[in-house]
Amino acid sequence: MNAALNLLTVVEEAISSGSLGRRGEMIRHVTDLFIVGASQCSDEDVALFDTVFTRLAVEIEQAARVLLAARLAPIPNAPPITIRALAFDDAIEIAGPVLTQSERLHDATLVENARTKGQEHLLAISRRRTLSEAVTDVLVVRGDRQVVLSTAENAGARFSEASFTKLVERAEGDDRLAECVGSRPEIPFHLFLELLNRASDAVRSRLEKSHPQAKGELRRAVNEATDCMRDDVVKRIRDHAAALAFVESLQRAGQLDDERLRRFAQAGGFAEVVAGLAVMSGLSLSVVDRAMVEERPDTIIVIAKSIALSWATMKALLELHSRNRSIPSHAIPQALASFERLNAATAREIVRFWRLRGQGATAPGRTG
DSSP states (O other): OHHHHHHHHHHHHHHHHTOHHHHHHHHHHHHHHHHHHGGGOOHHHHHHHHHHHHHHHTSSOHHHHHHHHHHHTTOTTOOHHHHHHHHTOSOHHHHHHHHHHOTTOOHHHHHHHHHHSOHHHHHHHHTSSOBOHHHHHHHHHHOOHHHHHHHHHOTTBOOOHHHHHHHHHHHTTOHHHHHHHHTOTTSOHHHHHHHHHHSOHHHHHHHHHHOGGGHHHHHIIIIITTGGGSGGGGGGOOOOHHHHHHHHHHHHTTOOSHHHHHHHHHTTOHHHHHHHHHHHHTOOHHHHHHHHHSSSOHHHHHHHHHTTOOHHHHHHHHHHHHTTOOOOTTHHHHHHHHHHHSOHHHHHHHHHHHHHHTTTSOOOOOOO
């Protein structure tokens, strides 16, 4: 790195000369020197180059800065101050390569850039090899459709539940985005259901054909949570007539509530629980009965959240659901965590959708 030290004098001469051409030529020479020896540079060497680049890059012509950004962007130990300055340049020709490629940009810098710069800068960020939840949280809120779609298509992107919620909202009426969001394997189940609620039939079909990993979820979401409302599954229903009559009498007397349902579950009253959930949610007996015998409790969680059941009652329902099943010890705590995270308004909308799709099925009484 002695060559770099020797260049400092020449750099000072180039700066003092006032010639943009001379500065541009010098920065190309310094860039060549850095790239050749980058893998052997110590932190002190990189800091030296940072000083040189910073001094030269202030007033050089844009074409020279574009070339500098393109050459430094892929280098893992590129001078950090220079990289940050290039990333925040208003010209996307300069900022773009750095925002997309540079490993020198930390999450805090990317978040700051995404919050303050324009859509072209956000689009460049969305194309990075990996994106953290902190960065995607900003992109899905501030980004235009092109940015959001690019972010959702990025296999290396990670999304918080809040970001997935926003993506589902923005996907309504946008088949391409809906298909992309629905195909992500890590999307929370209840948001997957909401996406199906909002998506077109064409999107459901494409998800199943183009994304085999989503096929099981699609079949379970549509067939078990919606099609089970049809009469052809009524034959699977146990005889709940007496339980339904009893529960409806409790409802008329104003005695059907969270505590009563919890007592039914704790006592092992399967028929009473099914009837109670059906009456309180407005869903058919077939839907609730099927939910209580499914292997996974996802539909129960949605129904319980939609009618504002307590955590204690949800736990009792899960324990009843798990009887006669060999389930791992962590299954109920995980289900309870999902229940806590699920937004009540989302759950009510899903249940409303199920009711509309099941108008042809036998429907129990409904709460006011």
